Amino acid sequence: MLQDANLHYLDNAATTIVAPEVADAIHTAMLTHWANPSSLYGPGVHSEQALRAARAAVAKTLGCKTGELYFTSCGSEGNNMAVLGAAKSKHYGRRIVVSGFEHPSVYKPARRLADEGYDVVFVPPRADGTLDVNELLARVDKNTILVACMLVNNETGARNDVERLAAGVKAANPRCAVHVDAVQAWMRVPIKLANIDTLTVSGHKIHAPKGVGALYVSEKYFQTFTPPYTGGEQEREKRPGTENLPYAIGLAAAAQRLAKNMPARTAHIRALNQRLRQGLAAFPEVTINSPDSAVPEVLNFSENVINSQTMLNFLSERGVYISTGSACDKGALSHTLGAMGLDDRRIRTAIRVSFCAENTPEDVDAFLNAFADGMRTLQRL
Numbered sequence: 001m002l003q004d005a006n007l008h009y010l011d012n013a014a015t016t017i018v019a020p021e022v023a024d025a026i027h028t029a030m031l032t033h034w035a036n037p038s039s040l041y042g043p044g045v046h047s048e049q050a051l052r053a054a055r056a057a058v059a060k061t062l063g064c065k066t067g068e069l070y071f072t073s074c075g076s077e078g079n080n081m082a083v084l085g086a087a088k089s090k091h092y093g094r095r096i097v098v099s100g101f102e103h104p105s106v107y108k109p110a111r112r113l114a115d116e117g118y119d120v121v122f123v124p125p126r127a128d129g130t131l132d133v134n135e136l137l138a139r140v141d142k143n144t145i146l147v148a149c150m151l152v153n154n155e156t157g158a159r160n161d162v163e164r165l166a167a168g169v170k171a172a173n174p175r176c177a178v179h180v181d182a183v184q185a186w187m188r189v190p191i192k193l194a195n196i197d198t199l200t201v202s203g204h205k206i207h208a209p210k211g212v213g214a215l216y217v218s219e220k221y222f223q224t225f226t227p228p229y230t231g232g233e234q235e236r237e238k239r240p241g242t243e244n245l246p247y248a249i250g251l252a253a254a255a256q257r258l259a260k261n262m263p264a265r266t267a268h269i270r271a272l273n274q275r276l277r278q279g280l281a282a283f284p285e286v287t288i289n290s291p292d293s294a295v296p297e298v299l300n301f302s303e304n305v306i307n308s309q310t311m312l313n314f315l316s317e318r319g320v321y322i323s324t325g326s327a328c329d330k331g332a333l334s335h336t337l338g339a340m341g342l343d344d345r346r347i348r349t350a351i352r353v354s355f356c357a358e359n360t361p362e363d364v365d366a367f368l369n370a371f372a373d374g375m376r377t378l379q380r381l
Contacts, residue, residue, distance in 0.1 A: 007319045008319060008367060010321060010322050010359065011321050011322055012205075012359075013155075014323050016207045019207040019257060021253065022257065023209075025250055025253040026246045033046065037242075038234060038242070053252070054248040054251065055252075057252035058214055061186075062201070062216055063192070064218075068219055069216055070215045070235045071213070071239075072213045072215050072239060073211055074213045075181065075201065075202030075205075079109070079181055081215055081229070081239070082179040082198040083096075083106055083110055083146065083148060086146040086198075087145070087146070089225050089226045090146065092145070093143030093145045094143060095118070095141060096110060096146045097121045097140055098110045098121070098147075098148045099131055099136065099148065100123050100124030100339040101125050101153055101156075101339040102150055102181065106179075106181055107335070119143075123136045123139060125336075127341050129153070129289060130291050131149070131158065133161050133168070136165060141173070144172075145176060146177045147165070147166075148178075148181070149180060150181035150182075150183075151180050151182045151191070152188065152189065155298075155334055155337065156290045156298060156300045156352075157290050157294035157300065158290065158291050158293070159189065166196050167194070170195045178195060179198045179199070180196050181199075183200055183202045184298070187255060188266070188295055188297055193216065197221040198217055198218070198225075199215070200214070201214050201216075207258070207356070208251045208254035209250060212248060222238075225238070227239065266296065269297055269355045269357060269359070271361075272355050272360075273299055275361055275364045279368040282372075283303065285375070286303050287302045288300075288301045289301055289337060289342070296355070297354055297355050298355075299352070300350060302345075303371075303375065305349060305378075306374070307348055307349065311374050312324055314377070315367070318366075320366055322352065333347055333348065334347050353367065
């Protein structure tokens with residue numbers, strides 16, 4: 001979707017470019033459904049009907065009921081709602097179990113709860129980037145009120161077996177809430193909601209704009225779920241604020257667009273990932289950080305020679321755009337790689353390449369050529 005063929009965007013885990021048809025749907029909605037969906041007169045009723053249709057379309061892609069879906073501003077807001085909401089909802093215990101390489105919007109609220117006296121247990125991933133589900137389950141007891149684990153890690157693409165985890169949690173403690181951050185997984189891998197109480201998705205990872213996402217709250221959990229908000233009843237008293245109807249329609253349009261061809265899209269991206277891996281094999285300095293079982297959309301590696309920010313700047317000057325890790329960490333050292341126990345050099349030289357279906361083999365080759373130039377030039381300097 002880039003207009004300039006000389007620009008090669010490979011940072012889709014940070015954000016994706018808005019699809020033209022999604023932008024068109026939003027523009028039309030802004031002009032057509034201008035009324036407040038909560039208003040009771042005719043135009044407001046039409047807006048409310050459009051909002052309901054958008055909610056149903058997004059819910060269909062998750063396999064949940066329309067009434068179980070709540071629009072949010074982003075995945076980070078949804079994660080905060082789920083984590084802090086669980087603490088407000090559950091009063092029988094104080095233990096929270098969290099995977100050790102969650103997105104900041106999960107682990108920082110969890111750390112706040114730890115500061116408030118909750119017994120928060122962080123279970124780190126193994127050195128290969130995979131998570132030991134049995135180790136998480138071993139930490140669940142009768143006092144555990146929440147277990148949180150992302151489906152796909154945003155930095156390495158590691159895929160976690162949240163289906164088995166959720167079933168195990170409910171077997172050990174049926175009252176315990178299970179939260180899944182599916183921001184990097186939605187429209188990339190199948191999502192099954194059995195035994196999951198809350199789950200988050202975000203628009204700007206699927207070619208919708210920044211500023212819209214959704215939170216799934218299971219029908220059973222809805223009765224006791226108490227979010228950290230008050231002051232409005234727009235999202236059935238779970239999230240206040242006038243609904244962002246145009247962006248909700250855009251989120252639905254983006255989800256419907258990607259739902260049509262997931263297998264073909266995955267095959268295309270897997271081929272790009274393999275092309276990149278084969279190209280990197282020519283560099284003896286490179287160490288792959290993503291596990292073999294990671295989703296093909298993300299490949300994290302360390303070149304072990306040049307500070308990653310220096311390499312990022314070099315590549316950017318040549319029209320190749322990648323990242324050094326989570327965009328939400330603003331350039332800080334990788335939380336995920338640190339949790340994996342990798343050494344300082346490997347963390348400081350880490351690079352994340354992330355694909356979408358619009359990427360091409362030419363994008364991969366452009367990266368490899370610029371990367372090879374960077375390795376030669378920057379090492380001499």
